[in-house]
Amino acid sequence: MILPPDMVIFDCDGVLVDSEPLTNVVMRNNLARHGLDISLDRITELFVGGTMMGVMQKSRELGADLPEDWLDAIYAEMFDVLAQEVELIPDIKAVLDALDAAGILYSVGSNGPHRKMEITLTRTGLMDRFRGRIVSREDVATPKPAPDVYLKAARDAGIAVDRCVVVDDSPSGARAGQAAGMITFGYVAQSDRGRMTPVCDRLFTSMKDLPGMLGL
Structure with missing residues (x-):
């Protein structure tokens, strides 16, 4: 070295x-509304460092009922929070x-x-x-x-x-x-x-x- x-x-x-504490809360709350209620620790373990496409695919595998426009919707939620906080x-x-x-x-x-x-x-x-x-x-x-x-x-x-x-x-x-x-x-x-x-x-x-x- x-x-x-x-x-x-x-x-x-x-x-x-x-940004991650903010976006993890957005993800947790959004996924809970779509039928996948998991903890913030589990959100971190599964998703931090990946892509939102990967989040969508994995969440569907785990039982989330995500609409086709979910990526646009979750990004809009995240961007609003990040811009303010x-x-x-x-x-x-x-x-x-x-x-x-x-x-x-x-x-x-x-x-x-x-x-x-x-x-x-x-x-x-x-x-x-x-x-x-x-x-x-x-x-x-x-x-x-x-x-x-x-x-x-x-x-x-x-x-x-x-x-x-x-x-x-x-x-x-x-x-x-x-x-x-x-x-x-x-x-x-x-x-x-x-x-x-x-x-x-x-x-x-x-x-x-x-x-x-x-x-x-």
Whole structure:
């Protein structure tokens, strides 16, 4: 592991913006209205780090009666809540400041759609820092845990994969980072450490620790 890297690629939800507690509640309440009443812990276990198409397919398998327009409806609910309530992950701005000071590139690689990131990054004041360096699962053939989003982020920046660090908070995202051949740090402030340990090079619980871990 040679640090500091030439580039850091951040997942968005749960790493840059504290969106997952908000969207998990929206999902739980919506699925309950459609016949699948499961706990927030189960929502996290099943769905965090995946895609909403995957949520729809799995929920139907578990018995939810979801209409054909469910994706549009759930996104509308989520976007409304995020536009009003989402906040930054604590101390992430200091991490970005440290990367800027060190001249290290950074970008976003997310399973979320561009519209969602436009809402969350704009509300939290990060959009100008990432504009033009945001890769969504909409831009690639296969979402995480495939490595596509991270490989595209590195390719777009002209950075070798072995000079990139991925920061993700889900097992799916961490597997994507490893599959891309990148150093993978797991942010586990709200994640299951046991599920993250096998798929990360290192774990951490506070963004205050990340600059040091990156060798800054």
